[in-house]
Amino acid sequence: MGKGAMGVYDVRERVLPVPGAGLLIDGLSGDADPLRPLHDAAPEDSLDRAERACTGTVARPARWSRYVRMLRRLIG
Numbered sequence: 001m002g003k004g005a006m007g008v009y010d011v012r013e014r015v016l017p018v019p020g021a022g023l024l025i026d027g028l029s030g031d032a033d034p035l036r037p038l039h040d041a042a043p044e045d046s047l048d049r050a051e052r053a054c055t056g057t058v059a060r061p062a063r064w065s066r067y068v069r070m071l072r073r074l075i076g
Contacts, residue, residue: 037068038068041062041064048062
């Protein structure tokens with residue numbers, strides 16, 4: 001996401017269902033989002049899967065940073 005017309009930069013919003021409590025809405029922007037590296041890794045993972053599906057292999061697979069690997073272990 002790029003810079004919007006009103007100067008808002010890279011806003012991400014997540015809506016998570018919380019059993020017994022309704023919805024949790026998390027809206028952080030830019031570098032303040034501690035989960036941003038996970039957001040950034042998702043398209044790279046998708047492209048790797050698409051390349052594997054089309055060619056049977058991935059020439060240069062994306063590598064997760066240590067921080068992303070830790071977050072993925074924490075969230076399962």
